[in-house]
Amino acid sequence: MSAPLTxxxxxxxxxxxxxxxxxxxxxxxxxxxxxxxxxxGESMRTFxxxxxxxxxxxxxxNVNKRSVPIDTNTKDGKAVLFELLKTADVMIENFxxxxxLKWGLDYETVRGVNPGLIYCSLSxxxxxxxxxxxxxxxxxxxxxxxxxAMTGTAxxxxxxxxxSAADNMGSAAGAMAITAALHHKRRTGRGQHINxxxxxxxxxxxxxxxxxxxxxxxxQRTGNRHAAIAPQNIFQSEDGLVAVAVETQKQLDxxxxxxxxxxxxxxxxxxxxxxxxxxxxxWVSSRTTDESIAVxxxxxxxAGQVQGIDDVAxxxxxxxxxxxxxxxxxxxxxxxxxxxxFKSSRSPGVVDTPAPTVGQHTKQVLSEILGYSDARIDELTxxxxxxxxxx
Amino acid sequence: MLKVEPPEGDxxxxxxxxxxxxxxxxxxxxxxxxESVAIAADSPVLQALIxxxxxxxxDQTTLVDHGIDLPDDTVAARWPxxxxxxxxxxxxxxALAGRPGGELIAQAMGGIVATTGHPGETPHRAGPPLASHNxxxxxxxxxxxxxxxxxxxxxxxxxxxxxYDSSVSLLYTFLPAYFLTGETPGPMGNQHMMVAPWxxxxxxxxxxxxxxxxxxxxxxxxxxxxHEGLVEAPLCALNDARVTPEGRAFLNExxxxxxxxxxxxxxxxxxxxxxxxAGPIYDLLALMENAQFQARDMIQxxxxxxxxxxxxxxxxxxxxxxxxxxxxNQHDNWEPAP
Numbered sequence: 001m002s003a004p005l006t007x008x009x010x011x012x013x014x015x016x017x018x019x020x021x022x023x024x025x026x027x028x029x030x031x032x033x034x035x036x037x038x039x040x041g042e043s044m045r046t047f048x049x050x051x052x053x054x055x056x057x058x059x060x061x062n063v064n065k066r067s068v069p070i071d072t073n074t075k076d077g078k079a080v081l082f083e084l085l086k087t088a089d090v091m092i093e094n095f096x097x098x099x100x101l102k103w104g105l106d107y108e109t110v111r112g113v114n115p116g117l118i119y120c121s122l123s124x125x126x127x128x129x130x131x132x133x134x135x136x137x138x139x140x141x142x143x144x145x146x147x148x149a150m151t152g153t154a155x156x157x158x159x160x161x162x163x164s165a166a167d168n169m170g171s172a173a174g175a176m177a178i179t180a181a182l183h184h185k186r187r188t189g190r191g192q193h194i195n196x197x198x199x200x201x202x203x204x205x206x207x208x209x210x211x212x213x214x215x216x217x218x219x220q221r222t223g224n225r226h227a228a229i230a231p232q233n234i235f236q237s238e239d240g241l242v243a244v245a246v247e248t249q250k251q252l253d254x255x256x257x258x259x260x261x262x263x264x265x266x267x268x269x270x271x272x273x274x275x276x277x278x279x280x281x282x283w284v285s286s287r288t289t290d291e292s293i294a295v296x297x298x299x300x301x302x303a304g305q306v307q308g309i310d311d312v313a314x315x316x317x318x319x320x321x322x323x324x325x326x327x328x329x330x331x332x333x334x335x336x337x338x339x340x341x342f343k344s345s346r347s348p349g350v351v352d353t354p355a356p357t358v359g360q361h362t363k364q365v366l367s368e369i370l371g372y373s374d375a376r377i378d379e380l381t382x383x384x385x386x387x388x389x390x391x
Numbered sequence: 392m393l394k395v396e397p398p399e400g401d402x403x404x405x406x407x408x409x410x411x412x413x414x415x416x417x418x419x420x421x422x423x424x425x426e427s428v429a430i431a432a433d434s435p436v437l438q439a440l441i442x443x444x445x446x447x448x449x450d451q452t453t454l455v456d457h458g459i460d461l462p463d464d465t466v467a468a469r470w471p472x473x474x475x476x477x478x479x480x481x482x483x484x485x486a487l488a489g490r491p492g493g494e495l496i497a498q499a500m501g502g503i504v505a506t507t508g509h510p511g512e513t514p515h516r517a518g519p520p521l522a523s524h525n526x527x528x529x530x531x532x533x534x535x536x537x538x539x540x541x542x543x544x545x546x547x548x549x550x551x552x553x554x555y556d557s558s559v560s561l562l563y564t565f566l567p568a569y570f571l572t573g574e575t576p577g578p579m580g581n582q583h584m585m586v587a588p589w590x591x592x593x594x595x596x597x598x599x600x601x602x603x604x605x606x607x608x609x610x611x612x613x614x615x616x617x618h619e620g621l622v623e624a625p626l627c628a629l630n631d632a633r634v635t636p637e638g639r640a641f642l643n644e645x646x647x648x649x650x651x652x653x654x655x656x657x658x659x660x661x662x663x664x665x666x667x668x669a670g671p672i673y674d675l676l677a678l679m680e681n682a683q684f685q686a687r688d689m690i691q692x693x694x695x696x697x698x699x700x701x702x703x704x705x706x707x708x709x710x711x712x713x714x715x716x717x718x719x720n721q722h723d724n725w726e727p728a729p
Contacts (some may be wrong), residue, residue, distance in 0.1 A: 004533075004540035025529070029536040048585060049567035056567035065400050107706075126704060129686035135698045136550060139589070141668035146678040148581070148591070150518030151507065153677065158598055158672045160581045162506030163561040169521075170529035177703045179535035200702045205519040205685050206675060207699040212563070215408045219675045224495065224504075224516050228417065232495050234504065234513060241513070243499035248402060248456045251491065267405050272510045302480075302491040304500040307513065309565045310575040312502045332426045336570050340464030341560045342533045343482065345549040346468065346540065354636050364582035379703045380690040 003030025003347040008182065011036060011063070011081075016044050017164065018122045018198070019094030019265040020061040021171035025089070026178065027064035028340035028349045034088075034365055035065040036072070036081060039387040041358040052332040059355045060338050063327065066361035069387035072103065077384040081105075082113045083370050084354070089185065089255075090178055094122040094170075097132045118181040118189040122174050123363075126197030128246060136198060141166040145202030153223040165205070166198040169361060172200050196309035230273035231255070231267065233308060235280055241306035244280060255298045259283060314336040319346040322348065329354045392424040393722070394514035397457050400719040413719060418685065419696040422716035429720035431502060432457045444535055451479035452493065463549045473547040474537045476530050492554070497522035501558020506565050509580040522627065526557035587633040588612075589640045591672060594655045600667045601646065606630060609642075612667045616649045 008031040012023040020042070022033070027033045042062075061219045068084070071077040086090060089142050091110065093100055100106045100121070107119045121127060124136020138170070142148050142160045152159030177194045209227055212219040219227070224243070226232040232245035250265045256263050259279045260335060264272045284292045289305050296303035307315065315337075317367035325339040340349025366372040366386070380386045394401070403418045404410065406706025410417075425573045430437050433480060437459075441447055446468075449461060465482060466475050479671030481500075498504050498516045509514040532553040537548040564584075579606070581600070583589035587637045588609070589602045606629060610622045621627045628636045633642060651659050655671055664671035671677070678684055679697070689700040693715030 001538070002544070003534035006540075006541075025532060029532065032695070039559075048573050053572070056571060057563055060563045060566075071597065112565075125683055126687055129432060129683040131683035134656050135465070135668065137602045137604070139583070139602055140600055140668065143672040144678075144681070145684075146673050146675045147517075147519055148600075148672050150673040151520070152509075152515055156509065156512075157581070157593075159515060160506060161503070161521060162508075162565070162578055163503065165517065166566060167398070168561050169525055169528060171704055172525055172532065173517055174533040176528050176535065177705060179532050179539060179704070181705060182539050183535065192709055194700070194704055194706075195704045197704070198688060200402055200687050200689050200700075200704075203678055203689055204699045204702050205521065205524050206678065207420045207697075208417065208520055209675060210420055210679075210699075211408065211519075212415065213675055213679065213697070214662065222519065224513075226495070227607060232500065234495075234516075241499075243491055243495050243504070245495035247452060247493045250456060260458075266402075267407060267410065270407070297490065300491055302493055302495040302496050304492060306479065306489075306499045306504050307502055308505045308575050308577070309562065309569045312559055312562065313506075313569050314627075317481070317486050317555075317604070319552070321556055322484060323556050338560055338563055338566070341529050341552075341555070341556045343551040343553075344533060344537060345463070345539065368566045388619060 003350050004344070005029040005031040007178070008032065008090065009088045010034070010092060011084055011088045013093045015042055015094065015300065017057075017061065017167040018170045018174070020044070020093050021168065022094075022174040023065065023179075024061050024063065024119070025171060025175040026200050028180070028342050028351065030051045030347065030350055033065040034084060035067050035356065036084070037069050037358065039066060039069045039366050040073055041069070045358075051329070051335055052325055054355065056099065059335060062355035063337065064350060064352050065356055067389075068362050068365050069359045071385055072105065074385050075369065077381065078104065080366070080370075080380065080386060082110075084112060084365075086114050087369055088114065088117060089182065090120065092120045092174065092178075096135060097123050097127055111191065115191060116185060116189055118178055118185060118194065119191065119196040120178050120196065122170050122196045122198070124197070125199045127195040131199070131272055136166075138164040138166045141198050141202055144207040145199055146278055147202050149288070150206060152220060152221050154221045156221070158221070166202050169201045169205065172370065182197065186326070203349035203372045205324050207242060225273070228270065229282060230269040231276045233277055233280070235284040237284050237289040238291050239285055242284050242289055242292045242303060243302065243306055244284075244303045246301065251301055258296070258299045258301065260377060279373040282310070322351075327351065327354045357389045359387040362386055362388045392425040393440065394422060394427050394445075395437065396427055396429050396718065396719060400429065402456070404719065416696050419693070419716040420698050423691070423712050424650070424714060425692070425717055426722035427717035427720055432459045432487045442475065445474060445538065447473055447475040449475070451489070452479070452690060455491070455573045463593055467547070467549055471547055471662050472541065474534055474550070475543065475547070476534050476550040476552055478526060478530060478552050478554070479545040480553065481555050483551040487504050488553070494523050495519045497554035497558050499707060501555050502562045502565065503558050506562070506576070506578055508578040510578060514578050521561075522558045525561065526554050528553050529557055536727045552639065565724070582639070583632065586630055587639050588646060592643075592650055593645055594653055594658050596654045598672045599650070599655045599658055599661065600672060604668065608667055609633065611665050612662070615665045615667065616645060616660070618645060620647075
């Protein structure tokens with residue numbers, strides 16, 4: 001068993017979610033991550049809901065990483081960073097468009113240091129186009145990409161996806177682009193610049209319904225219903241909410257049999273939606289959630305509970321799949337965190353060490369990788385070019 | 392990319408609307424850049440094709456629908472250097488493995504529904520297929536990482552990518568409250584749990600979003616609205632007061648009144664000029680007409696059907712859409728290597 005990106009070195013210059021989560025995904029696939037953060041630590045450490053004195057979200061995004069704080073605004077700091085980048089395969093940054101150029105860390109400059117480097121930029125609107133200067137909040141991007149207009153009911157307002165969809169999918173797209181670029185690098189020795197736009201990705205997410213633009217009614221907000229197939233909806237049981245959603249003709253046939261309805265062609269199922277839903281409303285309302293789901297599944301009709309955060313967190317299946325894991329933190333003890341979403345016969349996904357303290361690995365990384373002496377490290381620490389964890 | 396379809400075609404080909412010729416627009420948006428061969432489930436050609444491939448993609452619903460049995464151990468034994476990625480609602484192992492499901496079930500079980508929508512109402516799914524698309528990106532990364540590994544090790548891999556895993560992985564903004572306080576956070580509409588005012592607001596001709604992230608932005612906004620006197624008011628001065636139900640209601644009323652006689656475009660121009668973060672809510676037609684989306688080549692058109700462009704903007708190996716989705720069995724001249 002070996003994780004597939006073992007031996008790949010990533011330098012992360014990220015803050016908040018998109019960059020750090022992208023690097024975290026690569027670490028789950030086995031890559032080595034060096035997190036270069038400001039001397040005082042990355043901003044997300046200070047967010048609400050803390051474990052010890054560091055935010056829970058920081059713990060989630062920064063497992064498996066080594067922390068090396070560098071003041072990259074200093075000449076000496078930039079020199080240390082460039083020495084690290086010379087040894088790296090990948091660099092990730094998620095600052096506002098233009099920031100890296102201002103700081104002298106843009107792709108053209110860094111390529112001069114290491115032409116084989118894969119340099120991945122993650123930003124709200126990408127590095128090209130008239131809106132590239134706009135600052136991005138997840139909610140603004142969901143609004144500007146058609147995602148909110150598709151979410152919610154027709155008679156209610158456009159609604160955002162509760163989780164930070166743009167941040168998250170930007171991270172996943174970055175991880176996929178970087179792994180593709182690793183092949184190009186292996187074949188040719190060449191690095192490249194990747195510029196991922198969260199707006200592109202949210203727009204792409206909406207593409208399932210572009211087809212409806214050419215219909216008379218146009219795309220509508222359809223609540224929990226599917227735009228073309230029925231029945232798909234959420235139903236109230238005696239003690240909770242049950243999602244029922246057919247996708248294939250066989251599943252629809254099975255549901256019709258169960259409800260005592262004559263067979264319906266899947267391609268015409270929307271025309272029968274009202275009747276089928278009315279029967280399901282009645283059928284589910286007289287049963288418990290567990291009973292409804294058990295009977296529907298026994299008939300091979302897809303059904304599931306609407307799980308709250310507590311249900312997800314307590315469901316043994318979530319732990320069985322190692323999507324939630326417990327890591328031992330040296331100061332805070334056992335910490336429940338999200339695991340790796342990558343499951344393969346060659347690797348169950350790496351979730352190895354808890355998020356680092358600020359400067360926990362400065363000495364280790366600079367001596368092992370760059371051959372710095374203790375005296376050199378002390379000197380740079382004294383000059384506040386780098387920071388070393390006190391513990 | 393060779394798309395193997397049953398003789399009657401992928402079921403998405405017949406999904407309304409406009410599925411008359413068996414190549415629905417919904418099918419076309421997902422299948423550009425692919426060649427199509429139609430093969431019966433029991434045909435030996437299917438096995439031969441897999442033998443020629445570097446990567447095999449399968450999904451549970453389709454395999455079950457067509458009675459195709461491809462157990463992991465058989466795949467691993469027969470094609471040891473193949474990278475096989477299986478997409479499923481709940482994965483290949485664990486108590487729920489093999490359960491039927493799709494996008495809505497994954498979102499419901501995976502916590503997306505319970506955290507989307509407005510307080511007090513039945514919660515909503517994310518309109519677009521969030522669980523599927525996120526699983527697709529994560530699967531793509533896992534496959535390419537496995538290919539990277541194979542170049543050195545010569546070994547294939549069996550990847551188990553579930554929609555449930557992909558959904559739960561997105562919950563990190565909601566899990567802390569539960570793990571650290573025992574509270575179960577629910578949907579907040581378009582508001583932000585930790586800052587206010589942050590919501591969608593009606594204008595003269597539609598909706599807009601305003602995201603006020605700090606006190607300074609809020610005070611600028613109050614002055615812009617002609618409420619200089621409220622900057623120091625108890626419900627407005629500090630975020631701690633603004634996030635209370637009273638604070639949210641008070642400010643929302645002021646903002647709604649301010650926007651009532653302005654179009655969305657006018658209001659956004661005004662707010663951005665005063666450094667108040669704001670944006671429009673585009674429907675899909677507006678997205679198609681958006682200059683940024685167009686400048687990034689995100690809309691491609693083949694025979695009148697729109698296909699999304701590549702999200703992978705890369706200087707050396709840019710993503711490309713080379714050709715439109717195939718007709719069923721358009722590429723049936725495929726022959727196994729001798």
